[in-house]
Amino acid sequence: MKKLLLAISLFALTASAATADPIADRQALMKANGKAAGQLAAIAKGEAPFDAAVVLAALTTINDDAQKLDVAALFPAGSDKGDTTASPKIWEDMAGFQAKADKFKTDAAAALAAPPADVDGVKATLGVLGQNCGGCHEMFRVKKG
Numbered sequence: 001m002k003k004l005l006l007a008i009s010l011f012a013l014t015a016s017a018a019t020a021d022p023i024a025d026r027q028a029l030m031k032a033n034g035k036a037a038g039q040l041a042a043i044a045k046g047e048a049p050f051d052a053a054v055v056l057a058a059l060t061t062i063n064d065d066a067q068k069l070d071v072a073a074l075f076p077a078g079s080d081k082g083d084t085t086a087s088p089k090i091w092e093d094m095a096g097f098q099a100k101a102d103k104f105k106t107d108a109a110a111a112l113a114a115p116p117a118d119v120d121g122v123k124a125t126l127g128v129l130g131q132n133c134g135g136c137h138e139m140f141r142v143k144k145g
């Protein structure tokens with residue numbers, strides 16, 4: 001019984017350490033972005049039917065993630081080291097990175113406030129949001145070699 005309790009408390013310790021891991025947190029957030037953007041892309045490409053509920057859910061996820069993109073908390077000094085594709089440029093140009101994050105917050109909120117009503121609308125919305133994803137990744141993410 002004691003051993004079991006110890007195992008449980010050790011597990012709890014690891015679990016809370018994991019949520020205090022900014023690299024894991026920001027990657028989880030970005031993965032959710034990727035999944036939601038993928039749902040929109042499937043509709044834009046005609047691989048999935050237009051479904052207002054799916055579109056709204058995807059835009060809600062992207063907006064939640066954008067608003068949660070707290071640069072100071074998720075990209076603290078020193079978190080360029082480890083299993084990450086975050087570029088050292090983030091810490092060299094924090095203001096530039098913050099500006100990309102701010103633009104993403106604005107565009108994601110606007111997309112959710114006026115969700116597209118058809119496939120062409122999804123294409124347009126995805127175009128605007130996609131520029132945020134791609135623009136930030138291009139400057140502030142390194143490719144794993």
Ligand code: HEC
Binds near residue numbers: 035084100130141
């Ligand atoms: C403000 C900058 C910024 C914006 C905007 C942004 N990203 Fe990212 N993204 C990053 C950075 C930095 C990383 C690398 C994180 C790491 O590895 O620590 C990343 C990583 C990712 C990853 C890989 C996550 C993993 O498992 O390692 C995916 C997928 C992703 N982003 C999707 C998106 C999508 C989709 C959007 C737009 C809807 C988006 N991102 C918008 C900066 C951004």
